[in-house]
Amino acid sequence: MRLARNVFPSRVWTPFVFGLVAIAVGWLVSILLPQTIVFLAISAVIATLTLLGLGIVTGTAGMIVLSQLTFAAVGAWIMSFFTMHEVPGGFYLYLVVAAVAAGVVGLLIGLPALRLRGVNLAVVTLGFAAAADMTLGKTQFPGAGQRVPRPEPFMDDRAFLFFTIIVLVVVAVIVFFLQNSRLGSSWRSVAFSERGTAAAGSNVRTAKLSAFAVSAAIAGISGALIAGQVGAPYASSFTTIQSLALYVLSIVAGTHLVEMALFGGILWVLIPELLKRWGIPQDWGFVVFGVLGIQALTTNSNLGQDIRNAIARRRRKTEEAKLVPFTDEQLAELGPVGVSESDKSVLEVEDVSVTFGSIKALQNVNLKVSEGEIVGLIGPNGAGKSTLVDTVSGFLPSHEGTVRLSGENINKLAPNQRATAGLRRTFQQDRVPPTLSVGDYIEFVAQGASTRDEIREALEFFGCPSPRTRIRNVDVGTRRIIEVTAHLLAKPKLLVLDEPAAGLSHEEHIAFGQRLQRVPERFGTAILIIEHDLDLVRTVCQRVTVLDFGELLAEGGVAEVLDNPEVAKAYMGETELL
Template sequence: MSAINVRSTAIGLGLAVAACVAVPALLSSYWIYLAITAVVSGVIMQSYGVIVGRAGVMSLCQWSFAAIGAWVVMRLNLSDAPGGFLLWLLLGGLAAVPVGVAIGLPALRIRGVNLAVITFGFAVSADLVLNVNQFPGTSELKTVVRPSMFATNGRYFILAVIVFTVLAIGLALLNRTRLGMSWLELRHSERAAAAHGISVARSKLAAFAISAFIAGIGGGLLAGQLGLVVSSNFSMGQSLAMFAMAILIGPHNIEGAIMGGVMGAIMATIMDKLKLPQDLGGMLFGVLAIFALRSGISQTDMVRARKRERAARGLLDKVKDATGPADPAPAVTQAVTPAVTPVAATGEPCLAVRDLTVRFGRVVALDSVDLTVPAGSVVGLIGPNGAGKSTFIATVTGFVSGYEGAVELDGRSIDKLTPSVRARRGLRRTFQTTVIAPELTQYEYLTIGAGRRLAKAEADELLDFFGCPPGEVPVSIVDVGTRRLLDVAAAIAARPKVALLDEPAAGQSAAESLLLGRRLAQVPERFGVSILLVEHDMELVRAACSQVTVLDFGHVIASGPTEAVLEDPAVMAAYLGTAEVPGTETGAETGAEPVAEPTA
């Protein structure tokens, strides 16, 4: 953990200990009861923090998972099962996991409002079942037996705080893992997550399973607090109100979970004191949640982001003072990274695409395209807008299925593999539009891209090589051009066999673009990664690529050494929009591979 995290954890533990001492000693029984309710609600809010706050899934059934946990605790209590309340609490959480996974299965195909409807349907169904079937022990009036050392309300508050704190620490540690950070990327772009080798299915199901487990624990705690529970304790209305509160506050942050728990506990009391309908509180949170959805950020995220950005700007100012004002003049830029003449690689094909054909209905996007990326090389793929370049990358990396032809990586077919598996096999890509979670620092994003925890020296080398700011700087304050460079750095950090870069120089100045080309030319030797570069900037292509393939209307119209291809009249005609395209003789004269005249 960083020093800041250690300090924050120490402060949090200190506050938890202080609450455990002060609340039972200073408050009346009524306020102790409300404090227990706040902590139990905070536990359930942490389940919203995982599924809604981190993974960005609209789940409206977390209280139904809590009902499962409560049902199991009361069933075991009625049966006088061995192990006692703490074991029953754990078993209640585990019982909710398979149900959470089952509810999460539709999330693999649908998302957004449609998924919210499905989860709400489960909440309604659970509500109906609970109304017809009483919880175990209610007919016999057998209350849940608390552990002897937590029998009183004052001591039960301490137990609830311990459970809340253990879960908070566990989630904080989980959030620092690749799985935890992958949820943030899923929230912003599932395609980008898959391109980084993250299994979208496993990550989503893990989020549902963990959130269901936490909610089940919360339900068991509620059963221990009340002794007996009824269906109204887990109504679908509560799920909706808590969901709205989660959107507004952001319970994936510890302070958000605490605030949500407190508001959930005292809202009913406030409404009662003001002689207002209880449903008005839920409506208020719903209206405020709409504004949070429109802004795309919760209140605690906003506060944290501002604090993080202030610290990062201070760091950038220190770096700027240490290095002096930047001079964007091309002469200086060229001196930083000397020109490198791209040398054609003679190694075995690292990526081989043969006879690739892609159809969208009657439209032929790619027609029998052949392309090879030799090991240790930078190969360009160019062409006018609409030529099929991005479709080519999407197909090769598995995002377009149902194609004809063959794609081989390192001599092995990958045609039947999903995008995430292809990425893990060593085929990474970037996108024309970067979608990086702004909450992440650059170090964290490189970790996601690499699929492993990078040493600080290795991460700093990548960031410095591509001209990115220091790694502690959050993505939220870097410009679009820098985000594209960070995307490239993340793809290279994984040390794939081939990185497919889709217009990485967009948003860069001419000097910056030329500098990037020189950097890319060094990547195979320095990092052991071959590159397929899609670009419109011909100077960048000349600086980086030893070979170039040109597409026009889905056809290959030239392929060969860079200079020869770029001087080919057929290529010039394609870029200038000339109606007539020269035939095969031109390709033979320039040294490019002869090809047939393309058809629209």
């Protein structure tokens, strides 16, 4: 089920209309531009294409890649090789093969991204770019000196400019739909939090590798077009320093936004050309890009997003949760809170122990949550609550003991596999990607498990902002409510809530607790809640488990456990829990 298009109305045809308009404008540009700048315009369009691909892996997926022109060189190499050997199919087929070949190379180079981040990943991609640069410098392209023929009927510069614009528009439309798909949401999510991505049931490996592959494939297309533009590609068109400059320009312009990729492509051609006209060596263009990059990185901003924010400033406002306690009339209409009497377990934790060196974080902990039940997990700081939650959700696989979900041993399942199997969790820290809208995030997390009406009812029930609201425009407390709602809409068997009420006001605490009480009967989901707010624990939980120094201290009914003097002493350092 494609949730976004059914639940949150959008005009699917809009990008196609813009694409047709862009092609029409491109045709006018190709026939009206002075002949002296047509070749530069081709370069700007190809640079836009390259930056558009780079924006996926850098701006959207948040990985540092310094080898984009190396992927473009793969596309140019394919074009030259196929031309030299007169492979049947012609330019159009070569273009497709160039994209596929570059995508495969990008997939291989993306493998280190599964373990490396930040500067370490940048060094790997930079090393790849430098090695490829030296290799091309020594060997050159296949059939050096042999001209790569342009496709019919785009032989002359003006016609080829129009052809590159058509290719750019087609790729831009594809990128638009990818960015707004679940795959695109996974790219944004993995850039913000890999843990949050896995907890939503999405494969982090797939998200990273797909971003690399798509980005490299687009670069491969641009490299093939360069071969068609210049006739015979040269290694000097794909140097390491140019890849570095492209990365900086991508950061400066914010080329994860389609329109800003065009802006970046124009800058890529305009700045060196202006320097040339002013009698300044064009290599100084790299210095200009470097200065702009320093400004962007030090201010944590980019021109593209700054421009969008400036346009939307009058309309943008912070939205808070509209979460208020139920009235007496509403409570009467809802009826009494159901209490689970089921003995069928959803979660079973048996003799789980976790050791970090000489420190025993957990020692033979046992825990059970039954269907329709809300169980509290409490304890003082350092008691092992977070360790237990990480163990249950798969983020800490090195442990002794057994974790079962609905009777099935899930010890060997990865976090995203446990989420897909029906075990979801939220986090103490904010893991909701601010670059998504509420609707996009709901789609990404819920994975199509709920209908349109179910989603609308859930959003209203929890007082969430409208689906079109950007998450960056809501407060932290509201983000937590959105996170809980999204995971419930995935219809899991068990939802583990880690400090879900943090950031909420007192009134919102009461309202949130009233709604959590209704979750098992309304959503069919059992809850394990880790919470320091004992009022919330008393309100929503049917049973409580207490940890202290990694050991099970007490478990049972809420009143019984909280009245236990040993619990009071361990939890509060007092003899009574108020």
